[in-house]
Amino acid sequence: MSNVHGISMDVERVDEMVFMEFKAIGTLTHSDYEKITPLIEDALVDVEQPIVNVYVDGTDFEGWQLQAAWDDLKLGLKHGKKFNKVAFYGNTRWQEVMSKMGSWFVSGEFRYFEEPLDALSWLRE
Known part of the structure; x- marks a missing residue:
């Protein structure tokens, strides 16, 4: 397991439509969430009534430290109802x-993809 870890984030917002793109790298820590949560x-x-579509590139993602998993859960519980679609691009x-478990915490659809273009085109449907 590598020591390189973190989350990069890009946000585009047009009126009520919000598009978030995340790249998760390595094993995420509490400090990674301390940086990303204020940005979200x-x-x-x-x-008022955000329609949030999210693209997550998890191809370099290895998991969470325990505190970071809790941070992720809290984020999902707080903002999950705002998510319209979450596309997770992964490889394991x-x-x-x-x-599939992530879909428990968002009111919209949560899907796993093995091809990034499939994920992005589904988000833009």
Whole structure:
């Protein structure tokens, strides 16, 4: 397991439509969530009824430290109802299983993809 870890994030917002793109690398830590959570909060702050579509590139994702898993759960519980579609692009069986569990915490659709273009085109449907 590598020591390189983190989450990069890009946000596009047009009126009520919010598109978030995440790249998760390595084993995520509490400090990764301390950096990313305010960015998510800022992206959603002034939107009355946000329609949020999310693309997650998990091809370099290895999991979470325990505290980070809790941080992820809290984020899902707080903002999950705002998510319209979440597309998780991954490359391992455990990520596919994890993405099915992720659907428990969002009100919209949560799907796993093995091809990035399939994921992006589904989000744009």
